[in-house]
Amino acid sequence: MANIVLVPGYWLGAWAWDRVAEPLRAAGHEVVAITLPGLEPDRTDGTGVDLAAQSRALIEEITTRDLTDVVLAGHSGGAFAAYEALDRIPERIARIVYVDAGPVAAGISLLDLQEPEERARIEAEVAARGDGRYVHPWDPAADPVMLDGLSDTDLAELRARAMPQPYAVAASPQQVADPARLRVPAHLITCLFPAEQVEAMIAAGHPFMAEFAAAEQRTVHSLPTGHWPMFSRPKDLAELLSDIAG
Numbered sequence: 001m002a003n004i005v006l007v008p009g010y011w012l013g014a015w016a017w018d019r020v021a022e023p024l025r026a027a028g029h030e031v032v033a034i035t036l037p038g039l040e041p042d043r044t045d046g047t048g049v050d051l052a053a054q055s056r057a058l059i060e061e062i063t064t065r066d067l068t069d070v071v072l073a074g075h076s077g078g079a080f081a082a083y084e085a086l087d088r089i090p091e092r093i094a095r096i097v098y099v100d101a102g103p104v105a106a107g108i109s110l111l112d113l114q115e116p117e118e119r120a121r122i123e124a125e126v127a128a129r130g131d132g133r134y135v136h137p138w139d140p141a142a143d144p145v146m147l148d149g150l151s152d153t154d155l156a157e158l159r160a161r162a163m164p165q166p167y168a169v170a171a172s173p174q175q176v177a178d179p180a181r182l183r184v185p186a187h188l189i190t191c192l193f194p195a196e197q198v199e200a201m202i203a204a205g206h207p208f209m210a211e212f213a214a215a216e217q218r219t220v221h222s223l224p225t226g227h228w229p230m231f232s233r234p235k236d237l238a239e240l241l242s243d244i245a246g
Contacts, residue, residue: 057081
Protein backbone atom coordinates (compact mmCIF):
# COMPACT_ATOMS: atom_id res chain seq x y z
CA MET A 1 0.00 0.00 0.00
CA ALA A 2 1.13 3.54 -0.72
CA ASN A 3 1.54 6.91 0.94
CA ILE A 4 -0.82 9.16 -1.03
CA VAL A 5 -0.67 12.93 -0.59
CA LEU A 6 -3.61 14.87 -2.02
CA VAL A 7 -3.24 18.55 -2.92
CA PRO A 8 -6.43 20.51 -3.65
CA GLY A 9 -6.75 23.05 -6.41
CA TYR A 10 -7.66 26.71 -6.15
CA TRP A 11 -10.31 27.80 -3.63
CA LEU A 12 -10.37 24.40 -1.93
CA GLY A 13 -8.98 22.83 1.23
CA ALA A 14 -8.22 19.29 2.37
CA TRP A 15 -11.96 18.76 2.86
CA ALA A 16 -12.42 18.66 -0.93
CA TRP A 17 -10.72 15.24 -0.97
CA ASP A 18 -12.89 13.65 1.76
CA ARG A 19 -14.93 11.46 -0.61
CA VAL A 20 -11.75 10.27 -2.34
CA ALA A 21 -9.66 9.77 0.79
CA GLU A 22 -12.22 7.49 2.44
CA PRO A 23 -12.16 4.68 -0.17
CA LEU A 24 -8.38 5.04 -0.52
CA ARG A 25 -7.96 4.47 3.21
CA ALA A 26 -10.41 1.59 3.05
CA ALA A 27 -8.16 0.05 0.40
CA GLY A 28 -5.25 0.21 2.84
CA HIS A 29 -3.44 3.33 1.67
CA GLU A 30 -2.03 5.96 4.01
CA VAL A 31 -3.68 9.19 2.86
CA VAL A 32 -2.75 12.77 3.71
CA ALA A 33 -4.88 15.58 2.31
CA ILE A 34 -3.62 19.08 2.96
CA THR A 35 -4.94 22.62 3.00
CA LEU A 36 -2.42 24.94 1.38
CA PRO A 37 -1.53 28.28 3.01
CA GLY A 38 -3.96 31.04 2.17
CA LEU A 39 -6.93 28.68 1.96
CA GLU A 40 -7.50 28.05 5.66
CA PRO A 41 -11.18 28.51 6.61
CA ASP A 42 -10.36 31.37 9.00
CA ARG A 43 -8.16 33.25 6.54
CA THR A 44 -9.16 36.88 6.00
CA ASP A 45 -6.73 37.98 3.29
CA GLY A 46 -4.10 36.75 0.85
CA THR A 47 -1.21 38.79 2.20
CA GLY A 48 2.16 37.05 2.15
CA VAL A 49 0.95 33.90 0.39
CA ASP A 50 2.55 33.05 -2.92
CA LEU A 51 3.39 29.82 -4.72
CA ALA A 52 6.70 29.47 -2.86
CA ALA A 53 4.87 29.60 0.48
CA GLN A 54 2.47 26.89 -0.63
CA SER A 55 5.26 24.70 -1.98
CA ARG A 56 7.24 25.04 1.26
CA ALA A 57 4.21 24.02 3.29
CA LEU A 58 3.64 20.94 1.13
CA ILE A 59 7.30 19.93 1.35
CA GLU A 60 7.25 20.43 5.13
CA GLU A 61 4.15 18.24 5.42
CA ILE A 62 5.88 15.42 3.56
CA THR A 63 9.25 15.72 5.29
CA THR A 64 7.89 16.26 8.81
CA ARG A 65 5.86 13.07 8.46
CA ASP A 66 8.98 11.45 6.94
CA LEU A 67 6.92 10.12 4.06
CA THR A 68 8.72 8.21 1.31
CA ASP A 69 7.55 6.44 -1.84
CA VAL A 70 4.85 9.10 -2.03
CA VAL A 71 2.16 9.19 -4.68
CA LEU A 72 1.71 12.95 -4.91
CA ALA A 73 -1.54 14.08 -6.56
CA GLY A 74 -2.22 17.72 -7.38
CA HIS A 75 -5.57 18.92 -8.70
CA SER A 76 -5.81 21.88 -11.08
CA GLY A 77 -3.84 24.87 -9.74
CA GLY A 78 -2.61 22.72 -6.86
CA ALA A 79 -0.39 20.97 -9.40
CA PHE A 80 1.93 23.99 -9.31
CA ALA A 81 2.82 23.40 -5.65
CA ALA A 82 2.95 19.64 -6.23
CA TYR A 83 5.41 20.05 -9.09
CA GLU A 84 7.67 22.31 -7.05
CA ALA A 85 7.60 19.76 -4.23
CA LEU A 86 8.61 17.07 -6.72
CA ASP A 87 11.47 19.30 -7.88
CA ARG A 88 12.78 19.85 -4.34
CA ILE A 89 12.37 16.34 -2.89
CA PRO A 90 12.25 13.93 -5.85
CA GLU A 91 13.83 11.19 -3.74
CA ARG A 92 10.64 11.02 -1.66
CA ILE A 93 8.20 10.90 -4.58
CA ALA A 94 7.43 7.57 -6.28
CA ARG A 95 4.82 8.95 -8.69
CA ILE A 96 3.39 12.36 -9.50
CA VAL A 97 -0.26 12.63 -10.55
CA TYR A 98 -1.85 15.65 -12.20
CA VAL A 99 -5.63 15.65 -11.78
CA ASP A 100 -7.13 17.62 -14.67
CA ALA A 101 -3.90 19.61 -14.68
CA GLY A 102 -0.42 19.57 -16.09
CA PRO A 103 3.01 20.75 -14.99
CA VAL A 104 4.24 23.93 -16.61
CA ALA A 105 7.79 25.00 -17.35
CA ALA A 106 9.85 27.26 -15.12
CA GLY A 107 8.95 30.92 -15.44
CA ILE A 108 5.27 30.39 -16.31
CA SER A 109 2.47 31.34 -13.92
CA LEU A 110 -1.13 30.21 -13.93
CA LEU A 111 -2.15 33.74 -14.90
CA ASP A 112 0.08 33.44 -17.96
CA LEU A 113 -2.18 30.61 -19.13
CA GLN A 114 -5.33 32.74 -18.98
CA GLU A 115 -6.87 34.58 -21.88
CA PRO A 116 -6.19 38.36 -21.66
CA GLU A 117 -9.84 39.10 -20.88
CA GLU A 118 -9.96 36.60 -18.02
CA ARG A 119 -6.67 37.83 -16.59
CA ALA A 120 -7.96 41.41 -16.69
CA ARG A 121 -11.17 40.33 -14.97
CA ILE A 122 -9.24 38.61 -12.17
CA GLU A 123 -6.94 41.58 -11.68
CA ALA A 124 -9.89 43.97 -11.56
CA GLU A 125 -11.62 41.81 -8.95
CA VAL A 126 -8.48 41.65 -6.81
CA ALA A 127 -8.13 45.43 -6.97
CA ALA A 128 -11.79 45.92 -6.05
CA ARG A 129 -11.68 43.47 -3.13
CA GLY A 130 -8.50 44.92 -1.69
CA ASP A 131 -7.52 41.74 0.17
CA GLY A 132 -5.24 40.16 -2.43
CA ARG A 133 -7.73 37.44 -3.36
CA TYR A 134 -10.41 36.50 -5.88
CA VAL A 135 -13.39 34.15 -5.79
CA HIS A 136 -15.05 31.56 -7.99
CA PRO A 137 -18.78 32.04 -8.68
CA TRP A 138 -19.68 28.31 -8.86
CA ASP A 139 -22.39 29.16 -11.38
CA PRO A 140 -23.27 26.22 -13.67
CA ALA A 141 -25.23 28.50 -15.97
CA ALA A 142 -22.09 30.51 -16.68
CA ASP A 143 -19.67 27.58 -16.57
CA PRO A 144 -21.51 24.36 -17.53
CA VAL A 145 -18.49 22.44 -18.82
CA MET A 146 -16.18 22.99 -15.85
CA LEU A 147 -19.00 22.30 -13.37
CA ASP A 148 -20.38 19.28 -15.22
CA GLY A 149 -21.42 16.42 -12.96
CA LEU A 150 -21.84 18.49 -9.79
CA SER A 151 -25.12 18.08 -7.94
CA ASP A 152 -26.99 20.89 -6.22
CA THR A 153 -25.61 19.51 -2.94
CA ASP A 154 -22.05 19.63 -4.31
CA LEU A 155 -22.51 23.22 -5.47
CA ALA A 156 -23.99 24.23 -2.13
CA GLU A 157 -20.98 22.77 -0.30
CA LEU A 158 -18.54 24.49 -2.64
CA ARG A 159 -20.26 27.84 -2.24
CA ALA A 160 -20.29 27.44 1.53
CA ARG A 161 -16.74 26.17 2.04
CA ALA A 162 -14.59 27.38 -0.85
CA MET A 163 -12.25 30.22 0.05
CA PRO A 164 -11.09 33.21 -1.99
CA GLN A 165 -7.87 32.35 -3.85
CA PRO A 166 -4.67 34.31 -3.08
CA TYR A 167 -3.82 36.26 -6.22
CA ALA A 168 -0.06 36.09 -5.61
CA VAL A 169 -0.17 32.30 -5.97
CA ALA A 170 -1.67 32.59 -9.45
CA ALA A 171 0.80 35.32 -10.37
CA SER A 172 3.87 33.38 -9.18
CA PRO A 173 5.94 31.75 -11.91
CA GLN A 174 6.70 28.05 -11.58
CA GLN A 175 10.21 27.45 -10.22
CA VAL A 176 11.71 24.07 -11.09
CA ALA A 177 15.27 23.14 -12.04
CA ASP A 178 16.27 19.65 -10.86
CA PRO A 179 16.29 17.20 -13.80
CA ALA A 180 15.55 14.41 -11.31
CA ARG A 181 11.92 15.55 -11.40
CA LEU A 182 11.68 14.18 -14.94
CA ARG A 183 12.75 10.71 -13.84
CA VAL A 184 9.74 10.28 -11.55
CA PRO A 185 6.85 8.49 -13.33
CA ALA A 186 4.20 11.04 -14.23
CA HIS A 187 0.46 10.41 -14.59
CA LEU A 188 -2.12 12.82 -15.96
CA ILE A 189 -5.80 12.23 -15.25
CA THR A 190 -7.73 14.19 -17.85
CA CYS A 191 -11.37 15.05 -17.21
CA LEU A 192 -12.28 17.97 -19.46
CA PHE A 193 -10.43 16.77 -22.55
CA PRO A 194 -10.36 13.32 -24.20
CA ALA A 195 -7.10 11.46 -23.70
CA GLU A 196 -6.54 11.54 -27.46
CA GLN A 197 -6.65 15.34 -27.42
CA VAL A 198 -4.13 15.46 -24.60
CA GLU A 199 -1.81 13.11 -26.49
CA ALA A 200 -2.17 15.33 -29.57
CA MET A 201 -1.23 18.39 -27.49
CA ILE A 202 1.86 16.55 -26.27
CA ALA A 203 2.83 15.58 -29.82
CA ALA A 204 2.29 19.15 -31.02
CA GLY A 205 4.57 20.58 -28.35
CA HIS A 206 1.83 22.58 -26.63
CA PRO A 207 3.50 24.69 -23.90
CA PHE A 208 1.04 23.49 -21.25
CA MET A 209 2.20 19.92 -21.89
CA ALA A 210 5.93 20.52 -22.40
CA GLU A 211 7.02 19.44 -18.92
CA PHE A 212 4.76 16.40 -18.91
CA ALA A 213 6.10 15.46 -22.34
CA ALA A 214 9.64 15.66 -20.96
CA ALA A 215 8.97 13.08 -18.24
CA GLU A 216 10.86 9.86 -18.89
CA GLN A 217 7.76 7.80 -18.01
CA ARG A 218 4.33 9.30 -18.56
CA THR A 219 0.80 7.93 -18.73
CA VAL A 220 -2.48 9.65 -19.60
CA HIS A 221 -5.68 8.40 -17.96
CA SER A 222 -9.20 9.43 -18.94
CA LEU A 223 -11.93 10.21 -16.38
CA PRO A 224 -14.63 12.08 -18.31
CA THR A 225 -16.46 14.60 -16.13
CA GLY A 226 -16.19 18.25 -15.14
CA HIS A 227 -13.16 19.87 -13.57
CA TRP A 228 -13.89 18.72 -10.02
CA PRO A 229 -13.87 14.88 -10.16
CA MET A 230 -13.40 14.60 -6.39
CA PHE A 231 -17.05 15.69 -6.20
CA SER A 232 -18.55 14.42 -9.46
CA ARG A 233 -16.79 11.01 -9.61
CA PRO A 234 -15.03 10.49 -6.26
CA LYS A 235 -15.14 6.68 -6.18
CA ASP A 236 -13.85 6.41 -9.73
CA LEU A 237 -11.08 8.89 -8.98
CA ALA A 238 -10.13 6.96 -5.85
CA GLU A 239 -10.02 3.70 -7.80
CA LEU A 240 -7.82 5.27 -10.46
CA LEU A 241 -5.45 6.74 -7.88
CA SER A 242 -5.27 3.37 -6.13
CA ASP A 243 -4.43 1.66 -9.42
CA ILE A 244 -1.71 4.23 -10.10
CA ALA A 245 -0.31 3.76 -6.59
CA GLY A 246 -0.13 0.00 -7.14
